[in-house]
Amino acid sequence: MKILLLNPNTTADVTGLLAAAGARAASPGTELVPMTAKRGVPYIATRAEAQIGGAIALEMLAEAGSTFDAAIIAAFGDPGLFGARELFSFPVVGLAEAAMLTACMVGRKFAIVTFSRTLAPWYQECVAMHGLETRCAGIRALDxxxxxxxxxxxxxxxxxxxxxxxxVEQDAADVVILSGAPLAGLADKVKDRIPVPVIDPVAAAVRQAETLAVLKPRKAIAGTFRRPGPKPTTGLAEPLAAVIEHREQGGR
Known part of the structure; x- marks a missing residue:
């Protein structure tokens, strides 16, 4: 099994953290292929940066083509995730969605803990985007x-x-998610110092991606995630333009 681990940020060291944490969680025989954005910002922290990162993630997926069994958009907040599910036939997993859905399997309410308060509004909107507001106990961020x-x-x-x-004490969280790509691998280091389950988003995403790759769900031809019809483009990166214009089979 071959899984693309796509970091839509430009910090290669963070990609290394993601790859190391993901490799520890991966099943024997799973190959994780890390990919770092060539342009953009060092880390995504705002709505505007998420919009930029989402577009870059789509470019990276198109560039990678259809040689993977699944792909992970490795930025908590899942920039570009829903667009990727429209355009590509292979499963695409987001860190936030994978972590939150995994947390819902081990507790009633999860808390998101992250490294910067600027992330909190975007993360709150990500929770709502995935329809999980009633399962979120709150977001705690470094100030x-x-x-x-x-x-x-x-x-x-x-x-x-x-x-x-x-x-855990004040928000009644049953599960804690240590969120943000730069925190990849931290959950395993500190889990014994927190009295509830602690979820590492990249570990959850790798396992969810493996599961979807095995299940091989068909590409929707109806519903809201069906692939859009061909449309002319101007000025887009060539691999993404080819996907949108239906000029090649990669990613279908």
């Missing part, structure tokens, strides 16, 4: 600066653990 996006999980580990415990 202090950090030195490096690549090292934020080690730099702020103690504070993040305290926030997670506060979510």
């Amino acid at each position: 202090e600066a950090f030195q490096s996006i690549s090292d934020v999980q080690s730099e702020k580990e103690e504070v993040l653990v305290r926030l997670a415990n506060t979510a």
